[in-house]
Amino acid sequence: MKILVLGSGAREHAIIVSLLSEGAGHEVLAAPGNAGIGRVATLVDLDPNDPVAVTNFADDAGVNLVVIGPEAPLVAGVADRLRENGVPVFGPGRAAAQLEGSKAFAKRIMQAAGVPTGRALRAASLIEAEAALDELGAPYVVKADGLAAGKGVIVTEDRAAALAHAAEFLPQGALLIEEFLSGPEVSLFFVSDGHTVVPLSPAQDYKRALDDDEGPNTGGMGAYSPLPWLSTQFGGEEEFVAEVQRTVAEPVVRELANEQTPFIGLLYAGLILTDSGIRVIEFNARFGDPETQVVLPRLATPLSSLLFAAASGTLDEADAPRFALDTAVTVVLASEGYPEAPQTGRVITGLDAASAVDGVHIAHAATTQRGDELVASGGRVLSVVAVGTTFAESVERAYRAIGEIGLDGSHYRSDIAARVIEGN
C-alpha cells in the first residue's frame, strides 16, 4: 500500500515504524515528518492542516490510505475532505473530532450515551467559576474548553490558583469546573470504523514534567504497556478492556453515529480508576503520544490492515488485533526549559550508541537535520523506546540507551515504570 502519514512527532514515527515492520513492502510518505522519520520514509513538503492540499496530493500520488496523527488536521477538516473525494482516511471528521476539541461537547456526548465521568459545571464568568469551585470543593479541577496543548487544565488545592487559571482562560470561552477524581490513570485506545469498535492494549502515561509526578503538566514524559497491576486491581486486563469497551467506547461511537457524525479513527479514552469505578477524564480523537510508542511495538497483527479496515468501514470482518506479552517502555528526552520555554537548535549526539542497545529504538519527536548534525527542534525531542520480556529488562534498556544521548540542558524522568518493577 501507499500510505501517507500526517504529523511530525514520535507518535507518527512509531506508526511508520510499525507499518514498515510488517515487511509488506508499503511505500510510506510523511508530511511534514521530521529528521528521524526522513530516514525511513519519504518526506513530503505539504501543510498537513490544509484539506485541499492534502487531498490533491493524495489524489495525484495515488495514496491508498491517509493516517492522521495529530488533532490539528482533524479539527481543520482534513479527513472530511479526503472522504468526500473517496480517499480512505484513518481519522474522524471535524464534527466527531470535537470529542477532543471541545470538553463541553465531550461531556454532552458522555451524558447522552450514559458514560461514567466526573461531575462538571460550566462557568462563563469568574462569579460562576467561584460558585462552581465552592460547590464541588477542593482539590479543584479547572479546564479550558478548547485545545490548549495540555496547558488548559489545572488541578490544585489552592483556590486562588484555581481562580487565577479561570481568569486566564475565560477570555477564550466558558470553562468546565470538574469534580476531582482520584486513582490510577489509564489510556486505552479503540479503533473504530464508525460502528464497530476494537480495543488495543492499555498503557499508562506520565504527564508531569518531574519525578514523583511533580512539576507542570506536559504532553507526556514517558509511558509503559501493558499494565500488570490491572490483574490485582481489576481482575485482569481482559476484563478491564471489555468493561471499558462496553461502558465507554461502544456507547460513545453509537451516540456519534446516531448524531450523523460517525467516529472513524482512534478513540483515545483517558480514564481514572476510582474507588467507585472507572471514570472518563478525557477523550482524544487520535493516537496518544507517548502511549503509541509502547502500544504499537507490542502489536502482533498488521497495523495497516487494521487502519485500512477502519477507514473503509469493514472492521467487523477484520482480524482482531493481538498483542505480544512483552513489555514496552518509553522515556521522553525533553529540551531545557520544556514545557514552559523549550530551547531549540541544540545538537543531539550519541543516537547510534543508544539505538545499539538490545531491544531499543528511538522515535524522533522534534528533530531536524542541519548539515551533518541532528538538532532539537522542539520541547519533546526523542522518545526512547525499549522492549523486553520483563519490565526490569525494558526499563534497564531504555535508561541505558538514554544515557548514551547527548543534548545540552536536556531532561527526562527517571521513574518511568519504576513502581511496576517494585510491584513485581
Ligand code: AMP
Ligand atoms: P486532561 O487534559 O483532561 O486530560 O487533563 C490533564 C490531566 O489532569 C489528566 O491526565 C489528569 O492527571 C488531570 N485531571 C484531569 N481531570 C481530572 C479530574 N477530574 N480529577 C483529577 N485529575 C484530573
Ligand code: GLY
Ligand atoms: N499522552 C497524552 C496525549 O496524547 O494526549
